[in-house]
Amino acid sequence: MAQPRLTAGQTDIGDYLKATACTLVMVQSIIGFGMAQHPTVAQQWGMGAVYDLVKFTAPAFIFGILYTTLRLHAAHPEQTHGGYLRQQWSALFVPTIWWTLAYLVVMPGLQQHTPYHTLGTFVWQFINGNAAPHLWYNSMMLQFILLMPLFWGLADWVGTNYRRGWWVLGVTGTLYLGCLAFFPSSPTYLIDRVFLSFLPYGVAGTLGWGLYRWLPGLNRYRWGLLAVAG
Template identity: 30%
Template structure:
């Protein structure tokens, strides 16, 4: 049994998904349609702003796993995750294989390492946390019983920063060492942070809101520093957005600060009960299927985006069209027998209510 998910987590999940799609659109425009230098700088700044998606998703998985409050039947749990995560992953990987035509051995390698498309590494990484759930949940419960959460986060932060500092120089190498970026060890701090948030939710919410003034200043300072690292690593005429990797000490601090801000923003959006909140709640129902399938739609729309317009406008149009198509596809497929195959969710039975109009009786005003 899992506790009811706080509303702000649905908002965060949707924001993380939208950030992924925007990143993909910006990367495509930057790499395949080289913009002018001034446009490249603007695109780089926006890319840096939305570079929080994967750590936020890991944070959310840590939160959800920490909500397990009953004994876990491991085989049943993994069977559920097979349907929810792995089957759609295999389906969409197979679709991406149609375009890349890999040999059988290469296809298997790409499937195991999440290389069928640029964004699928995340699935390979996140499933490792689920595989370890029988060890994680008892450990989280022990931390909560002993009131060790603060100590755990401090020790985890120091250990994680040391680990990232050690592996950072080799992460972008072409050797097999490069694949350390898709192991759970490379993101365990965000996972632990999510676990702590789940167990200490009232105190966590209070801390996040109270820390907004100081954290905003910290975030802006880190934003400037990370941007400085990006623009001084190469010429502004040859900016490479792939250098903004999560596995750098400065990015760990930056993304952690951004997670706190996003959580506070999500609480604010929930409290408004606005149309934006309603839309984000709807999007959150389909984020996984839309996430793994969005590159397919992005590649479809690329050819119809005029190259004569500003590069940033191209990216925004590509983002909007891809988002609508990805979520729309998931919504439609959710009502078909192929729902599990493509989005990892059981078929949704929908009924359309037809209003009945009766003829008004005489003497009674209509």
């Protein structure tokens, strides 16, 4: 089975996942707004069911970012981390900075957790994604962008070696289960702001492009995998 041939400008699985995740993040915000309007019990059940169905957005987004980035890196291995960061600075960092400032200054009522009252708490709300309900995705995503050389190295090491791929997945799964056992019910929301909480999805996206023959098999179980991811 030949590896799929895609040019840099073509869309792939990762692009579709990112687009879907971004759309459903907005749906989550709308549902949250609706729940605050004191709906009936029946309406709460309906909105809750829809919310549960779209909870897979964060795993899908991280998988999509890594999958697409590794595909592009495979096509242009000469790209340096500095060049990649300069590209992402204008594409992701700058929009995140401006949107975060807009939310904090123009719409401060959308802040999550403790609103800012001092310069220090303003900076804290700025960097941890608390400026609006959906901005924690950005804080988590940008961490993966900064750590991208590690995933490039992992992809280069695994290549198309399935034994190494299974080994990496096994180690990642073991570490993740260990974290879940150590933090069974964390008292802090900051756990969701750290990239380690979503590392398995990043690793899966990293391996997904090189080990492309997994994808048809995974497609047969896509609904079950979505349920697990959610």
